[in-house]
Amino acid sequence: MAIRLGPNQYGKAEVRVVAVDRSGPRHTLVDLNVSSSLRGDFTAAHTAGDNAHVLATDTQKNTVFAFARDGVGSPEAFALRLARHFAGAYPWICGARIAVDSFGWQRIAVGGQPHEHAFRRDGGEVRTAVVTVDGADAHVLAGLRDLAVLKTTGSEFWGFPRDRYTTLAETRDRILATAVTARWRYSAADLDWDATFDVVRTTLLETFAVTHSLALQQTLYAMGEAVLERCPDVAEVRLSMPNKHHNLADLSAFGLDNPGVVYHADDRPYGLIEGTVLRDDVPPAEVAWLGTPGFC
């Protein structure tokens, strides 16, 4: 009986690349999840551990970032550029499959006007409600989760302590991205729920957009504070906001500069910033939060 290698392919899966066009004050961004698979003669790698034909998946990932430096365009055009490059790279590579998921971002409206550098992602957002009746009391928590927002500028992070384990560089300009999970408690049980929800959601979005952020913690507090200022019927707001890190891709090894154009979007680990913003003249109602974990 002869044993042989059957169909095979390999590549780098899920390269999360974000490309920002800052050529004008009105930034645009492309947010992609790119996966490559190469086909060809890779038999020796499988049967003998001979890597002479193996275009490293790390190289494939780097190629995605380097190609994004020239502008991404449509997902189809970007995928074609990459696939043709890989398929033509070496005689033994006969084909390349590039799969691209493109995440759409809408400009956040501030006062009805589309913001120049703050965005929210399409889809994924869920509206939530938890009601607890406790004797004669009724408590209503409204909320939302997974409201993904991003701003391409207007965010800094510096002034933090440095110890022997600190490597993070201070920055005066970074991408700030998070997926907001918020719950807020009403101090009344007979509101126009839909209208109030809309006001809170709009306030969260607008405040994220217009707050010049020195830390995600500051943005979180500003968002909660704005909700309480605008909505007298909200007693407290609890927010949970992952800091979805976008780090500038280092393209110097490929002879390319990167003036804030190409980022890798890391999905983990992430900072997790959580906090409650409340009125000090409204009595707490912990029973309203019982069984609703995930907030401090």
Ligand SMILES: O=c1[nH]c(=O)c2[nH]c(=O)[nH]c2[nH]1
């Ligand atoms: O806004 C931030 N808050 C932090 O606490 C933190 N920590 C970190 O590494 N980056 C950031 N960014």
